[in-house]
Amino acid sequence: MGQRHAVEVLLRPAVELYTVAACATAACLSVIAPWSLALNPRLGWAAAAAFSAFGAVRWRDARVILRYRRNIRRLPRYVMTSRDVPVSQQRLFIGKGFRWDQRHTHRLMQTYRPEFRRYVEPAAIYRTARRLEERLEFAPAPLPRLVKLLAWDSPLNPVRPLPPVGGLPRLHGIEPQEVDVTLPLGERVGHSLVLGTTRVGKTRLAELFITQDIRRRNAAGEFEVVIVFDPKGDADLLKRMYVEAKRAGREGEFYVFHLGWPDVSARYNAVGRFGRISEVATRIAGQLSGEGNSAAFREFAWRFVNIIARALVELGQRPDYLLIQRHVINIDALFIEYAQHYFARTEPKAWEIIVQLEARLNDKNMPRNMIGREKRVVALEQYLSQVRVYDPVLDGLRSAVRYDRTYFDKIVASLLPLLEKLTTGKIAQLLAPNYSDLDDPRPIFDWMQIIRKRAVVYVGLDALSDAEVAAAVGNSMFSDLVSVAGHIYKFGVDDGLPGAASGIKIPINVHADEFNELMGDEFIPMVNKGGGAGVQVTAYTQTLSDIEARIGNRAKAGQVVGNFNNLFMLRVRETATAELLTRQLPKVDVYATSLVSGATDSSDPRGNTAFTSNTQDRVSSTSVPLIEPAHVVALPKGQCFALIEGGNLWKIRMPLPAPDPDEIMPTDLQQLAGYMRQRYTDAGGWWESQGVPALQEQTLPADLMDDFRQMTNGNEAAAP
Known part of the structure; x- marks a missing residue:
């Protein structure tokens, strides 16, 4: 085999098949006609066994070459249902x-040589x-049947098309011996x-991880917390989460929070629970710009x-x-x-004095x-200026009402747009629930409750409809x-509960798509x-530039990326992102052979x-990177390079999803998933979007529907 030599060449004719044919012929002759080989029958059987053994060894070597050449052009199909996804307590x-x-870099370099x-x-x-497909598409019948x-996507088709993964x-076929990567x-x-451009498999990888997180139990039989942030709203991801939660018996702890469909969404108060009262101001004012002159307004808004x-x-509110x-x-009403x-x-x-x-x-x-x-506010101010009252809350409110009204409106101008985003329309019912x-049948949850219940939460933020509100929420x-997380780090999950053991921590799996x-x-x-x-955060995005553009600071973007120990790099289009991997x-040495011949006159x-004359075979080595950014750009869909376990580089392909027969959802979630499919289209088909779901026509009052039908019928009758 070529692997036993310094220069490995697997892209070559399977010359071992000649030896296999010769051994098979000799073995047959040794059994059928041993006299042709000057052997008696007993020695003929022994010779046949020897020829068969040697032929089997050479057939095994030939299979390696044949399979290698096949994988270079087409990988074996890899399909798995969600039910078959292995779930381990360790990996x-x-x-x-x-x-x-280094072997794979050497093999990859060989595929670019012209002789191969x-x-x-x-x-x-x-x-x-493929050319016939293009030409016969618009040909007259019956040629389009061809x-x-x-x-025809079948192994029986000798010209079977490649899968549409590009x-x-x-990149993956250079290693025939695949193993399960964990x-x-x-x-x-x-x-x-997880980095990858649009439609290359990030969501499929997320489904694979989320499926295992939902179904995983620890040694005590307890589940893990799963929180999924989905800005754009993927109906298939929502469906997958519910199906897996039901399969694991966790449908009772499954919560859906969706800004686009508040009527069927759970409710959540982002500032209703806190360890220190100052956290409320930090969560709100922290979203304001702190660059340049805005820093002063941000600090005032916090105060x-x-x-x-x-x-x-x-006040007990x-x-x-x-x-x-x-x-x-x-502010006057609160002061009073x-x-x-x-x-x-x-x-x-x-x-009485006031x-x-x-x-x-x-x-x-x-x-x-x-x-x-x-006037009552002014009277309160005059009274407090005469009577010495030391109450920090009252002093703070008093300092706020002392400002000139027009000046006060200016310095809180940056705060009001943020609050408007979070309290407009039906969103206010979700983010400011009436306890x-x-x-109201919609449940109310907070993160501590979710963690203690070991619940599963899907957060759809409807970013395609309103990116500003989605980002704020x-x-x-x-x-x-x-x-x-800070409270759990200090006191554990069950802090404050009767009989709770201090310091208990459980895995909290946070998946943040986009x-x-x-x-x-x-x-x-x-x-x-x-x-x-x-x-345990698993973050999914397209490029490094997206992170930097969002934060607005390259140093902070590098700080974010530097805290991720595991890197999964799918196909990307930005060279800077590929260079992150x-x-x-390191660089490795790859070997190349060259034929040198010459002649010298006497x-x-x-x-x-x-x-x-002389002829030489020279072996030279060249130092090259383990992989180039161009290789990352050329990855097929559903494949990635992974830098895991302390910097070990793995080449991985994910299984294609296969439908499960028992994927059943409740009626309200089926409707929500249907609305999401109608509302959210892929980026490649944005021109086909119908805008508002067709089901909204049915939500109009009955009298308006009757008027609409009468008007429509009248227009049709008047038409020629």
Whole structure:
């Protein structure tokens, strides 16, 4: 075999088949006609056994060459149903592949040499069949039937078309011996980054990981937490999650949060739960710009929201976006309400003096900085200026109402657009739920509750319809999750529960598809320090430029990427993104052979030698990168390079999905998945989008539907 020599050449004729044919012929002769080989019958059987054994060895060597040449052009089909996905308590299944080393770089370099072109490129008969398909497509009948025959996807078809995955099959075909590639679960705490351009298999890889995370149990029989952020809304991903949750018996802990369909969505208060009251202001003001002159406005917005949140908590009210927006617009009402609450506990007779001061106020004696404020607010300010009251919340509210009204509106101008995004329309019902409304069947959840219940959550953010609102909600959820992770890191999951053991942590699997659309500064501590709380982030995006463009800072983008220990690189179109992988790999030596021949004339006219000649086979080595960015760009769909387990490079291909017969969903989720398929189209077919789902016509009132039908019938009757 070629593998036993310094220079390995597998792209060659299978010359071992000649030996196999000779051994088979000799074995037959030894049995049928041993006299032809000067053997007696007993020795003939012994010789036949020897010939057969040697022929089997050479047949095995020939099969390696034949399979290698076949894989270079077409890989074996790899299909798996979700039911067959292996789920382990120790490892995460990724697909089939091999560990890439110097041998594979050498083999790949050989495929680009001109003398091996006939083994790499499709055969002439295959190219002829594809040209006939193009020409016969619009030919008169019955010739188009021949096109279906040529395109028949069956092993019986000698010109069977290649699967529509593009790329270069040779990148994976250079290693015939595939193995199941897995990642130790202990490595997932270091977080994983999946890079790949649109429609190359990121969602399929996410489905593979999420399926295992939903069905995995630990030694005690407990499930893991699974949280999936899906900005664009993939109906197939939602369906896969529900089917796997039901298969694992977890449909009771399955939550769907979707901004595009609030009527069937669970509800969530991003600022309703906190460890420290200052976290409310951090989650809201943290989404404002902090660059340049905006930093001062951001700091003021943080202080102002913190004042409002502290007052709401003292009043026994749970903060939410609607309450905060209401008091940002009108701080006077909160000031009066909190003053009533405070003086009712400390000085019940203070209101008599305040009412007397309010009665004396008019336009002439109103302080200039308080013009536009309610008279009771001015009276409260005058009373507090005369009476020494030391209450931090009341002092904060008092400092807010002292500002001139027009000046105050200017400095909170950057805060109001964010709150408008989060409280407009039916979204306000999702992000500011009414806890006292017992008639609303939609559940309310928070991250600590989800983690304690070991629940499965699908978060659809409807980014295709409104990217601004999706980013704002996603940032709020990330910030809340970071806060919960900090609490778990310090006290454990069951802190505060009776009989709870301190310090218990469980795996929290966070899958963030298109995470560049959701991330902000709060995402950095999640990947930097969340591992200590059991948070295992798997992030999916297209390019490094997406991360940098979102954060707006190259150093911070590098900080985010540097916290991902596992890298899965699918096909990308940006060279800088491909170099994130290739620059971390060493260079290796590849060998090449060259034939050198020459002749030398003799200068001695009386000599017996007229000339001398020589022929040499030279072996040279060249140092080349283990893989080039061009190889990453040429990956077929569903294949990737993976840098895992401390920098080991693996070449992996994922299994193609096969439909399961028992994929049943409840009626409301079926409708939601149907709406999502109608609303969300692939980027390649955006011109075919119908806009609003057709089912919205049925949501109109009955009288409007009758008027619409009458108008339509009248127009049809009037038409010639």
